[in-house]
Amino acid sequence: MAIDRITVRGARQHNLKNINVEIPRDRLTVITGLSGSGKSSLAFDTIYAEGQRRYVESLSAYARQFLDQLEKPDVDSVD
Numbered sequence: 165m166a167i168d169r170i171t172v173r174g175a176r177q178h179n180l181k182n183i184n185v186e187i188p189r190d191r192l193t194v195i196t197g198l199s200g201s202g203k204s205s206l207a208f209d210t211i212y213a214e215g216q217r218r219y220v221e222s223l224s225a226y227a228r229q230f231l232d233q234l235e236k237p238d239v240d241s242v243d
Contacts, residue, residue, distance in 0.1 A: 177213075209237060
């Protein structure tokens with residue numbers, strides 16, 4: 165089954181207030197909004213942070229011992 169979108173459920177990182185969003189994969193996507201509306205919190209502190217955490221978890225235990233433990237973003241799920 166091909167995954168055609170990134171789905172974020174219940175994001176509460178920084179100033180995000182329990183938001184849900186679906187972002188299409190393999191498409192150029194722009195996040196816009198007023199200053200302080202949570203654009204960077206969504207892009208960097210939620211989606212990027214979860215991707216980085218999952219990548220590090222996929223490494224061998226030997227490789228992970230040299231890296232800092234990454235915290236899970238304040239989100240219900242990212243699929």
